[in-house]
Amino acid sequence: MSRLKMVINNEEVVCNKDFTITEEMLATSSTILNNCYPKSWENDKNYVSRFYYPKDYSKCKIYKDDVLVFCGVVKNSGNISLNPRYPHFCSLQILDFKTLLSEGETLDFVISNKTITEAIEMIIDAIKDYGFVLGNINIFGADDIIGAYSTQNKTAYDVFQYLADITGSKWFTRLVDEDKVAIDFYDPTLMPRGKNIEYNVTWFEENNINDISFNYGSRDYRNKQIMQSDEVYASIDYTETLISNGYDVNFLTSSNIGNVRSISVDGVPKTFATKSDKEIGIDANFYYTPGKNQIESEDNYSAGTQIQIVYQPLVKGRQIVYNNDEVDRVANQIGRKGVIARYENRNDVLSSAELDKVGQSYIKYKGSAEVNLKVVTDDKDIYNIGQIVHFEAPIEDLTQDYMVKRKEIKVINTTDQEKIFYTYELSSSFNSERAINWFDNQRNKASGNIQEGETITRNIDVENSANIIYNNLIVSEISVTGNNTLNSVLNAPFIN
DSSP states (O other): OOOEEEEETTEEEEESSOEEEEEETTEEEEEEEEEEEEGGGGGTTOOSSOOOOOOTTOEEEEEETTEEEEEEEEEEEEOOOOOTTSOOOEEEEEEEGGGHHHHSOOOOOEEOSEEHHHHHHHHHHHTGGGTEEEEEEEOTTTTOEEOOEEOTTOOHHHHHHHHHHHHTOEEEEEEEETTEEEEEEEOGGGSOBOOOEEOSHHHHHHTTEEEEEEEEEOTTOOSEEEEEEEEEEOSSOEEEEEEOOSSOOEEEOSSEEEEEEEEEETTEEEOEEEHHHHHTTOOOSEEEOTTSSEEEESSOOOTTOEEEEEEEEEEEEEEEEEOHHHHHHHHHHHTSOOOOEEEEEESSOOBHHHHHHHHHHHHHHHSSOEEEEEEEEESOOOOOTTOEEEEEOSSGGGOEEEEEEEEEEEEEOTTSSOEEEEEEEEESSOOOOOTTTTTTTGGGOOSSSSOTTOOOEEEEOOOOOOOOOOSSOOOOOOOOOTTOOOOOOTTOOOOO
């Protein structure tokens, strides 16, 4: 029988309630410890004369048979009785260190002309003081060059998700030891493989399987994906000639500027830089702000002077991806149009190619109904988050690869002898995000590619509007009685 040990700030603690450690792709792993107190209290059984409430951000470690299985920080403590006759235990919420990816300092630099691998390394280097280290990068296109991308006021969580989106990959964290958490990137087809599920009595008995169940759903099904963005880099450069009026130093371009290629005045090349560069002391003849349709000159040119600018503009982007086999299948089954469409309006993807990759990823993993497997084992840990598992099922539609996207460790009767159950949720969609944690820290945005108050709209149908024409409509005016004043206090609810 397994034995669990819990340590908070190097002091062993126990709790006399059942608890569950929950791990999930893209979500912060967590657990709730109810009725928690130092194990030393059990020496004299005096639970009423002392109080136990560790400070928030205290380090918590949980061991199973002396092997570290969870490490994180205390985020909330409370629910402590002040009755002098009652035990002064407390309830604690424990989050793993992944929470620091969205709660730590936001970033403030530009990724420009770097490979995907180099971009990941830049982010890891920026957050290494939080205990994060570079893990495995096993993705296609790792050497592809990423365009200019501003991380200003974005958290590492945001940038990792952006890099995963444009490469069609998945990222997750992996506990190394109590001081380090690794960041792993995998293409869904290259994720590490766990042991395959076999449908026979021997396999069930060897792995202490209590039960395996499945549900079949199409909650996020689509076979057509429309990707839209208000601003993506154009595939060709624009060349514009601006004429000075003799007094203005600000000149407007026809489109918003992404990258400036060159600026010349009457055929003479000039230097240029961004406004951010100017703020840190870089001198140039012209300055521009990415995303704006304006350049600013340091000099005042005489009327009629020709200023030629060559730049890569930001334009509206739209990419459409189909899964034609699924379109035909649905159409044949229902005898109607078989297109099931979703659209996503993003403002963090900066090229048409990136939009297309994101759309293809959705179609690949959402182009068929999602199958979820639930596997429950008794005191035997067989899978880790992010593994691929193949199931040779007795039902043809279930025979395929699944991704382990959620894992629960349930501990029962922890004060004496623990009973541990593992519950795994495996998904056929390989698209693990849940609405509640997708870019959950939008509140932190102030500038950059995602502006303050903006969010990413996803998984909803494109809305259509139409004029409604009433036939034989009769409108009658209702006469007012009294002074037509609403008899109600401000902000009061209507009750009649």
